[in-house]
Amino acid sequence: MVKIKSNPLKIxxxxxxxxxxxxxxxxxxxxxxxDLLKVWTIDIDPRESKYVIELIRNKLQPDDxxxxxxxxxxxxxxxxxxxxxxxxSEELYENVEDIEALLEMYKDKxxxxxxxxxxxxxxxxxxxxxxxxxxSELYWPLNWxxxxxxxILNDYKxxxxxxxxxxxxxxxxxxxxxxxxxRLPIVTAFVNPTxxxxxxxxxxxxxxxxxxxxxxxxxxIQKIAKSERSNRLKNMTQESDELTYLCLNFDVYTTHEPCSxxxxxxxxxxxxxxxxxxQMNKTGCLKLHSGDSYCMQDNxxxxxxxxxxxxLGDDYKIPKIDDRIxx
Amino acid sequence: xxxPLSKHVEYMEYALKLARHALDHGETPVACIFVDxxxxxxxSYGMNDTNNSLAGTSHAEFVAIDRIxxxxxxxxxxxxxxxxxxxxxxxxxxxxxxxxxGILNIVFGCGNERFGGNGTVLxxxxxxxxxxxxxxxxxxxxxxxxxxxxxxxKEAIMLLRFFYVRENTTAPKPRTKTxxxxxxxxxxxxxxxxxxxxxxxNKVFGKDNSxxxxxxxxxxxxxxxxxxxxxxxxxxxxxxNSQCIEFHQPHYSESIGIGNHKKIKLTP
Numbered sequence: 001m002v003k004i005k006s007n008p009l010k011i012x013x014x015x016x017x018x019x020x021x022x023x024x025x026x027x028x029x030x031x032x033x034x035d036l037l038k039v040w041t042i043d044i045d046p047r048e049s050k051y052v053i054e055l056i057r058n059k060l061q062p063d064d065x066x067x068x069x070x071x072x073x074x075x076x077x078x079x080x081x082x083x084x085x086x087x088x089s090e091e092l093y094e095n096v097e098d099i100e101a102l103l104e105m106y107k108d109k110x111x112x113x114x115x116x117x118x119x120x121x122x123x124x125x126x127x128x129x130x131x132x133x134x135x136s137e138l139y140w141p142l143n144w145x146x147x148x149x150x151x152i153l154n155d156y157k158x159x160x161x162x163x164x165x166x167x168x169x170x171x172x173x174x175x176x177x178x179x180x181x182x183r184l185p186i187v188t189a190f191v192n193p194t195x196x197x198x199x200x201x202x203x204x205x206x207x208x209x210x211x212x213x214x215x216x217x218x219x220x221i222q223k224i225a226k227s228e229r230s231n232r233l234k235n236m237t238q239e240s241d242e243l244t245y246l247c248l249n250f251d252v253y254t255t256h257e258p259c260s261x262x263x264x265x266x267x268x269x270x271x272x273x274x275x276x277x278x279q280m281n282k283t284g285c286l287k288l289h290s291g292d293s294y295c296m297q298d299n300x301x302x303x304x305x306x307x308x309x310x311x312l313g314d315d316y317k318i319p320k321i322d323d324r325i326x327x
Numbered sequence: 328x329x330x331p332l333s334k335h336v337e338y339m340e341y342a343l344k345l346a347r348h349a350l351d352h353g354e355t356p357v358a359c360i361f362v363d364x365x366x367x368x369x370x371s372y373g374m375n376d377t378n379n380s381l382a383g384t385s386h387a388e389f390v391a392i393d394r395i396x397x398x399x400x401x402x403x404x405x406x407x408x409x410x411x412x413x414x415x416x417x418x419x420x421x422x423x424x425x426x427x428x429g430i431l432n433i434v435f436g437c438g439n440e441r442f443g444g445n446g447t448v449l450x451x452x453x454x455x456x457x458x459x460x461x462x463x464x465x466x467x468x469x470x471x472x473x474x475x476x477x478x479x480x481k482e483a484i485m486l487l488r489f490f491y492v493r494e495n496t497t498a499p500k501p502r503t504k505t506x507x508x509x510x511x512x513x514x515x516x517x518x519x520x521x522x523x524x525x526x527x528x529n530k531v532f533g534k535d536n537s538x539x540x541x542x543x544x545x546x547x548x549x550x551x552x553x554x555x556x557x558x559x560x561x562x563x564x565x566x567x568n569s570q571c572i573e574f575h576q577p578h579y580s581e582s583i584g585i586g587n588h589k590k591i592k593l594t595p
Contacts, residue, residue, distance in 0.1 A: 211396055212460065213424050218384060225382030232381075246383045260449075260457045261423035264442075268383035268420060283456050291456025294449065296419070301448045303441060326427055326458055 004154045013150050018158055022275070022309040025287055026149075027295035034122035034135060037066060038090040040099055041119050043082045048110035049074065052085050055106050060088040070125035072141040082113075086140075090117055124148070156307065163275060164315075166191065166199065166253040171277065171316035173201065174255045178319035183207050185319040186327050188216040188254040190224060190247060193272070200224055204327075215327060217254065217262035221247065221269055247271050255318045257284030257310075259326035263296035266306060273307040278318045283326045286310075330364075330410075332532065335434055338362055338412045339479045340552070341369075343436070344560040345567070346414045346486050349374035349387075351559055356486035359387045359413035360567070361395070363405070364432065368574035370409060371395045372567045387413060388421040392428065399575040406430050407463055414483040416476065416522075419444035422451035429460040431472040436483030438476060438517070445474045446522035475531060476522040481514055481551045489556070516543035 009018055016024040044052055056073065066089040075084045093099050096115065103112060121140045125148045126132040136142045170187040178185035186204040202220030206212050228244045247269035254276045258266065263285040266274060274286065274297065284290030286297055286308045297308045321327075338360060345358030354375045361370040373391030377383055388411065395403050410432040411417075411425060417433065422444025425433060433445060433452070444451040451457050452471040459466050492509050519528060519540045528540045539546050 209396075210401065211392075212427055213389075213392065221382055221384050225380055225385075228381050244381075246381070259423065259427075260444075260451055260454070261420050261427065264418065264420035264423065264444075265384050267442075268418075270383070283458060285456060292454045294456070299448075302419075324458055324461075326423075326456075 004150065007154055009158055011153050013147065013153060016149065016153060017312065018153065018156065018309075019160060021160075021312050021315075022158065022163070023312050024149075024153060024156075025295070025297070025308040025310060027293075027298050027300065028288055034126070034139075035124060036120040036139070037123040038117050039119050039121055040087040040090065040093065040115065040117050041084050042087060042103070042112040043077065043084050043114040044110055044112050046081065046083050049083060049085070051106060051109035052087075052112075054109075055102070056085075056087060059102060060092065064088050064092045066091060066123065070143050070145060071121050072143060075141055084114075084119075086119070086121070162191075162196065163253075163311075166251075167275070167277065167311055167316050169199075169201070170253050170255050171318055173203065174318050177203060184321060184325065184327075186216045186254070186256050186321070188220050188252060190220050191251040191253070192244065192247075193249050193251070194244075200227075213261070215259070215262050217252070217258055217265060220252075221265055245270070251275070254327075256280055256321065256327040257286055257290055259283050260285045260291075260294065260296070262327065263294070267296060267302060271306050273309070275309045275311060277311045277316050278320070279310065280323065280325075280327055282323045334367075335412070335475070335478050338410075339414070339434065339436060340555055341372075341563070341567070342412045342414050343479060343482050343486065343552075343555050344563040345372055345374050345387075346483070347556055347558070348560045348563055350486060350490055352379075354378055356490050357387050357413070357415045359391055359411055361391050362410045362412060363408050363574065364410050365408055366574070369567065369570040370403075370574055371399065371571055384420065386418060386421050388417055388425060392424065394571075399571055403575070410434060412478075414479075414486065415439050416443040416445050416447055418442035419449055419451060422449075423457045426451055426457050426459060426471055429463045431463070431465060432475075433471070433473070434475045434478050436476075436478055437480045437487070438521070446476070473527065474522050477517055477519070477546050479547070479552065480517060480545055481547065482556050484514060485511070485551065486556050514545065517545060518543055 010020065011018050018024070061068065068086065071086065073086050077084055087099065099115060103115070119140060122135050122142070125145060126135050126142060127147055127149065129144050132142050132144045166189050170189050173187045174185040177183045177187070184204040184207065188202050190200040192198065200220055200223055202216045202223055204216045205214035205219050224247055232243070249272040252266060252271050252274045254274065256278045257276050257280040276286070279287055279290060282291060285294040287310065288295060296302070297306045342358050342360050345360070346356040349358055350356035355377070358372070358374040360372045363370050371391040371394045373387040373389070373394060375387050376385040376390050406429040409430050411430055412434045414436045416435045416437065416439040417425060418439055419442055438447045440447060442448060452474050455469060459469055465471065488509055525537065525540055529537050532539070532546055536546060
């Protein structure tokens with residue numbers, strides 16, 4: 001992990017743009033309703049707090065699936081001279097008996113009151129300081145450790161030379177198709193990380209095959225599967241680590257923002273990253289303000305994720321197409 | 328779509344048999360048939376083929392679509408007349424594909440909890456960004472007609488359970504079979520309102536059954552057709568092929584004396 005200060009890439013952490021060209025696209029973190037999580041709390045005498053901290057540090061936090069880095073453990077109770085302390089998440093212990101048994105081991109060190117699992121806290125760190133303050137007010141006092149997305153931006157592996165090379169290839173091909181005038185100028189390139197020189201280029205085939213579903217991404221996925229099938233037939237002794245599994249960890253470069261079918265096909269294919277050039281206002285499914293705002297790459301309801309960037313600026317001129325077309 | 332419930336069940340039974348066939352051939356047990364609603368003829372069929380094809384997109388629906396184009400009729404374009412019967416709710420990708428083709432009616436068995444595109448995770452059928460073809464009757468509203476869940480749902484769920492209790496030898500640490508118990512008795516509720524409104528529900532299942540909608544209970548009660556899902560379905564492929572040929576090339580099938588399904592005996 002590169003420290004944020006020493007990253008050679010220029011990153012705009014506010015606008016989420018890398019090298020002035022790559023705009024990071026993600027679904028919106030809901031500012032009104034964070035994903036909430038129930039936690040176990042007890043009330044204690046402040047003088048005994050160090051023993052409670054000891055319990056948390058030794059017996060609870062190491063196994064807790066939730067990191068409490070963004071949450072203050074201790075809150076002062078108004079009026080009374082007591083503290084309310086978060087012990088652990090409901091995901092660590094479901095039953096009150098288990099918690100009581102644990103507290104029993106510390107009964108010589110501190111006494112407690114009001115053991116309950118009623119307090120709700122935000123599961124994930126707040127994205128901005130303002131949201132942190134508002135959530136602290138609404139739910140439970142939080143810490144501000146900076147925007148969690150800063151680290152994500154900083155950790156992306158970006159090879160600008162490779163990216164510009166691939167975008168150059170697909171935009172050139174797209175313009176070639178457009179001048180022929182009988183085909184949709186939608187082009188995609190698939191790059192296998194284990195063999196980046198051997199990229200696979202695919203174009204929209206719907207007008208030549210008569211199948212409206214032959215979008216460039218679908219054609220490319222089938223092309224890759226077909227070549228893998230013939231490789232396996234040819235070379236039966238191939239080591240298992242040389243086999244390609246679907247499009248696992250592939251980088252995908254495409255001229256137009258993919259539709260619901262293609263953006264989901266990329267989820268099924270386990271790609272790592274998709275970079276596109278032109279937004280599709282009405283039919284696109286990656287950009288927050290495209291179509292129905294699906295953000296298929298990190299829709300909370302789907303378990304798979306891939307990185308998405310849009311190339312900014314006009315380095316690559318791509319033919320415009322009817323905004324009703326699904327790409 | 329005015330088919331009586333018994334007709335939906337009849338078609339779904341074929342899809343379930345195909346899913347069983349897929350299970351017996353190392354694939355996820357999901358399958359579908361495409362039915363022409365005007366004639367009742369079978370237009371195509373498909374079984375999940377992702378393991379064999381090495382493509383994450385080879386879901387049953389895509390296999391059925393490709394079969395029409397590659398095997399039966401490269402010029403086929405009457406997707407508006409097709410009802411898709413699929414054992415598991417189409418995933419988002421397939422739901423989008425069916426909509427872009429202009430298919431208006433989809434009937435399925437159980438919901439697809441992780442990827443469902445017709446109500447469980449997203450509702451592609453009612454969205455604005457997935458476009459129906461410009462020339463279809465519904466292109467103004469951009470909505471499909473009927474999404475009907477819950478037809479032989481328990482059978483579809485059981486097939487998936489059969490699949491998941493089998494040992495996955497490619498997993499890093501295969502669990503032993505004794506660790507996994509096959510649950511044959513309990514089934515989750517079905518949240519009908521995710522897929523279908525109450526008026527449509529009553530129209531399909533009858534007003535007498537409206538209690539099932541509110542109680543989120545299975546329309547077929549406790550009964551499960553074990554015959555279909557527990558037995559091998561070796562003959563289903565030949566039968567489906569003959570049905571599809573009869574639909575696409577009736578003269579051809581007459582001339583070689585196949586295709587009349589009454590003459591072909593199906594062993595259970």
